[in-house]
Amino acid sequence: DGGITQSPKYLFRKEGQNVTLSCEQNLNHDAMYWYRQDPGQGLRLIYYSQIVNDFQKGDIAEGYSVSREKKESFPLTVTSAQKNPTAFYLCASSPRIGNSPIVGGEAFFGQGTRLTVV
């Protein structure tokens, strides 16, 4: 079955540690995204990537880093610089054709990773 897999489902981090959240997709989508979800605030975009070896900051990129070395993978690292990392993190992907986005195309989401600082 095609889809997006996020791991782990639950993650605990000690203060001052970096942690990496995994996101893998087998949908052959070019674009991938990371969102952060906090209660009552909806989803906020952290980083996005349109193509391999390229990525752009979203609205709340401070304290996070990403890489896109393979089309299928878009890992997110939460660094010690992120002062309030406890949240639910969602990875998504969407298709595009050539140099144009598929306008209005659906974004497919993973099941999320819940990160808690202990």
Place this chain on the structure above:
Amino acid sequence: AQSVTQLDSQVPVFEEAPVELRCNYSSSVSVYLFWYVQYPNQGLQLLLKYLSGSTLVKGINGFEAEFNKSQTSFHLRKPSVHISDTAEYFCAVSDHLQGAQKLVFGQGTRLTINP
């Protein structure tokens, strides 16, 4: 910049009653609008989307939404809800960033169905 406002953070409804979840957006250009549903501790699933054409859009699970350009609204409706519809619902507008589609989400509406 585009933005989305969901007017109700929580909506309690009795089973088999109709429901409307309200969504307003702001945008200076043509928009593409979406409703997503999220069940507890899961990702988001697309309910329906408006791209163009008929302003009444039908989606999965008996939901529908109406695009109203003059009121900049995209309210979600269902004529008769079921216990299984209990979830959080997100309205989103599509913004295009040099080839990538960025979704801007509202704050979410928690729909609770009471027996």
